[in-house]
Amino acid sequence: MAYDKFNILKTSAVPLPIENVDTDQIIPARFLKATERKGFGDNLFRDWRYNSDDSPKQDFILNNPIYSGKILVGGKNFGSGSSREHAAWAIYDYGFRCVVSSFFADIFRNNCLNIGVLPVQVSPEFLDKIFQAIEADPNTELEVNLPEQSITIVSTGEQERFDINDYKKENLLNGFDDIDYLLNIKEDIREFAKSRPL
Amino acid sequence: MSTRKTLFDKVWDSHVVKHIENGPDVLFIDRHMVHEVTSPVAFLGLKNRGIRVMHPEKTFATADHNTPTINQHLPVTDPLSANQLKMLEENANEYGISYWGLGHEKNGIVHVVGPEYGITLPGATIVCGDSHTSTHGAFGAIAFGIGTSEVEMVLASQCIMQPKPKSMRININGQLQYGVTPKDVALFIISQLTTSGATGYFVEYAGDVFRNMTMEGRMTVCNLSIEMGARGGMIAPDETTFHYIKDREFTPKDEEWGKAMDYWQTLYTDEGAEFDKELTFDGSQIEPMITYGTNPGMGMSISNDIPNADAVQGGVASYKKSLQYMNFDEGDTMIGKPIDFVFLGSCTNGRIEDFRAFASIVQGRKKADNVTAWLVPGSHKVEAAIKEEGILDILTEAGFELREPGCSACLAMNDDKVPAGKYAVSTSNRNFEGRQGPGSRTLLASPLVAAAAAVTGKVTDPRELMEKEFA
Ligand code: SF4
Numbered sequence: 001m002a003y004d005k006f007n008i009l010k011t012s013a014v015p016l017p018i019e020n021v022d023t024d025q026i027i028p029a030r031f032l033k034a035t036e037r038k039g040f041g042d043n044l045f046r047d048w049r050y051n052s053d054d055s056p057k058q059d060f061i062l063n064n065p066i067y068s069g070k071i072l073v074g075g076k077n078f079g080s081g082s083s084r085e086h087a088a089w090a091i092y093d094y095g096f097r098c099v100v101s102s103f104f105a106d107i108f109r110n111n112c113l114n115i116g117v118l119p120v121q122v123s124p125e126f127l128d129k130i131f132q133a134i135e136a137d138p139n140t141e142l143e144v145n146l147p148e149q150s151i152t153i154v155s156t157g158e159q160e161r162f163d164i165n166d167y168k169k170e171n172l173l174n175g176f177d178d179i180d181y182l183l184n185i186k187e188d189i190r191e192f193a194k195s196r197p198l
Numbered sequence: 199m200s201t202r203k204t205l206f207d208k209v210w211d212s213h214v215v216k217h218i219e220n221g222p223d224v225l226f227i228d229r230h231m232v233h234e235v236t237s238p239v240a241f242l243g244l245k246n247r248g249i250r251v252m253h254p255e256k257t258f259a260t261a262d263h264n265t266p267t268i269n270q271h272l273p274v275t276d277p278l279s280a281n282q283l284k285m286l287e288e289n290a291n292e293y294g295i296s297y298w299g300l301g302h303e304k305n306g307i308v309h310v311v312g313p314e315y316g317i318t319l320p321g322a323t324i325v326c327g328d329s330h331t332s333t334h335g336a337f338g339a340i341a342f343g344i345g346t347s348e349v350e351m352v353l354a355s356q357c358i359m360q361p362k363p364k365s366m367r368i369n370i371n372g373q374l375q376y377g378v379t380p381k382d383v384a385l386f387i388i389s390q391l392t393t394s395g396a397t398g399y400f401v402e403y404a405g406d407v408f409r410n411m412t413m414e415g416r417m418t419v420c421n422l423s424i425e426m427g428a429r430g431g432m433i434a435p436d437e438t439t440f441h442y443i444k445d446r447e448f449t450p451k452d453e454e455w456g457k458a459m460d461y462w463q464t465l466y467t468d469e470g471a472e473f474d475k476e477l478t479f480d481g482s483q484i485e486p487m488i489t490y491g492t493n494p495g496m497g498m499s500i501s502n503d504i505p506n507a508d509a510v511q512g513g514v515a516s517y518k519k520s521l522q523y524m525n526f527d528e529g530d531t532m533i534g535k536p537i538d539f540v541f542l543g544s545c546t547n548g549r550i551e552d553f554r555a556f557a558s559i560v561q562g563r564k565k566a567d568n569v570t571a572w573l574v575p576g577s578h579k580v581e582a583a584i585k586e587e588g589i590l591d592i593l594t595e596a597g598f599e600l601r602e603p604g605c606s607a608c609l610a611m612n613d614d615k616v617p618a619g620k621y622a623v624s625t626s627n628r629n630f631e632g633r634q635g636p637g638s639r640t641l642l643a644s645p646l647v648a649a650a651a652a653v654t655g656k657v658t659d660p661r662e663l664m665e666k667e668f669a
Contacts, residue, residue: 107345110344182224
């Protein structure tokens with residue numbers, strides 16, 4: 001599915017300083033029954049966000065109007081567990097375009113990249129600085145610059161570079177997805193398939 | 199670069215259609231397994247692009263994630279689940295994919311039926327929109343879970359774009375103690391590595407502990423690779439593997455078998471090949487395991503005490519939050535903790551060997567009154583074997599009921615949900631908050647530990663209920 005191009009994103013951020021946030025928390029299994037990619041944002045972090053009677057849990061960060069923005073900042077090992085792309089969809093659908101953490105689970109990272117959410121991996125020290133800056137001032141802005149591969153805490157100017165492979169970077173900058181690429185090399189694939197009769 | 203290759207390199211390299219500089223490899227996929235939950239949006243994508251499935255004959259669909267485990271002959275009552283099942287059937291028909299729906303004799307959990315029918319083969323690349331696709335690595339295949347965009351990619355082009363992962367070898371030698379199962383070996387490894395310890399790696403399991411395991415046991419180990427962050431895990435094929443796959447429905451026959459065997463016998467890591475990381479553990483030190491927290495890395499020997507926050511790696515706050523969710527304290531012993539539910543099943547421990555192990559403990563005993571037990575075979579084939587081998591009689595005699603196959607309480611998308619605050623000893627793979635139902639509390643363990651809990655109503659060291667000679 002095509003998605004919006006990603007270039008420079010400058011916005012405030014929502015902090016979630018918890019480690020090992022797994023995809024079952026991001027979107028619980030009972031919300032995976034849709035057959036279209038719609039409405040997942042409403043159930044993002046469902047069980048942390050709402051009580052069983054659907055009333056909002058006041059102490060959960062997404063229910064706190066002080067925090068907003070298009071960047072979600074999570075603790076180490078973000079997105080572990082299930083391969084459900086619905087987790088990335090929920091994050092996108094809620095309005096986030098970028099997730100920052102000091103460590104991402106593999107499949108989650110791929111899923112994000114495939115739908116136009118940029119995972120930015122920073123050092124544990126830089127992650128702490130971001131959390132501290134937001135704690136001191138919830139309006140703290142972060143600037144994520146994809147062409148430069150940098151993330152900056154705007155108020156202090158502190159900056160770190162992040163990694164992304166050239167291919168994925170091009171895709172995100174242009175809003176391309178892998179299927180466009182694969183369909184273009186279909187003849188090569190057909191040739192190859194002949195050598196794999198299995 | 200050295201010409202000595204790892205098992206992983208051999209299989210990966212032979213599937214690379216194209217390498218993109220500073221980017222991923224285009225990897226050809228031999229087998230694509232599809233289920234109802236992660237496929238509808240992918241099929242929708244194909245429709246929107248107006249393209250067909252490139253290789254329907256390499257694609258296999260089964261219904262498992264949200265199916266009920268009782269009264270499967272009746273219409274599915276939950277309208278959303280019923281809709282997903284209907285979509286899968288329609289999509290399979292439209293694109294000419296073999297579909298093993300509810301009630302079909304071959305129906306079962308995708309990672310259980312794949313090997314049972316010989317769809318899973320050594321040296322193959324296998325993907326599915328489910329992270330426990332790693333299970334199939336037990337046969338010396340490269341198998342891993344993918345997201346829905348990637349499902350669409352494979353449907354459209356039989357390829358996936360992946361950067362080649364780093365390699366890790368985990369060696370375990372030594373004689374396992376009695377009462378220690380493949381599940382314990384896996385939970386032990388995860389407890390040592392944490393849930394992110396193998397992120398970015400593909401793991402090969404080596405050593406006589408794995409050599410001596412049955413295929414069922416190897417599948418349990420490879421299944422849990424994802425729980426330490428690894429994309430997948432694999433074990434070099436050997437006589438045990440070849441014996442298991444011979445004469446299954448989809449395995450090569452006659453001349454083809456001979457040719458395949460010639461290739462399969464080259465699938466091992468060359469002497470001297472290098473891994474990015476190598477770890478070694480002593481198998482004789484592993485004990486029956488149980489988890490006490492909210493991720494699979496929070497496990498320990500069943501007779502140990504829950505560690506103090508300052509003794510574990512990672513954040514103290516996250517650790518305490520986790521124990522609070524479980525309503526356990528640092529320093530608690532798990533032995534004797536009362537439990538409410540027991541779940542035997544899932545693609546981790548829903549095979550015949552697991553039911554044999556469970557039955558070996560409950561035989562001649564009775565289910566505890568305070569326990570609700572869900573015994574869910576991984577497939578109809580497993581269900582049939584349970585009946586044939588007389589295991590059903592043992593279970594019934596002990597007060598248990600057998601349900602119909604499916605994922606069931608592993609992810610609680612159907613009605614098999616553990617209520618909030620209740621404890622379940624579960625042979626599945628994830629103890630995340632709410633995994634088995636909102637507010638549920640999960641203790642992951644082997645079928646033996648599950649059986650011991652089912653008959654005593656509390657966490658019990660299974661060795662206390664076992665004959666010494668049972669290993
Ligand atoms: S049993 Fe659990 S882990 Fe296995 S395929 Fe089903 S939901 Fe996934």
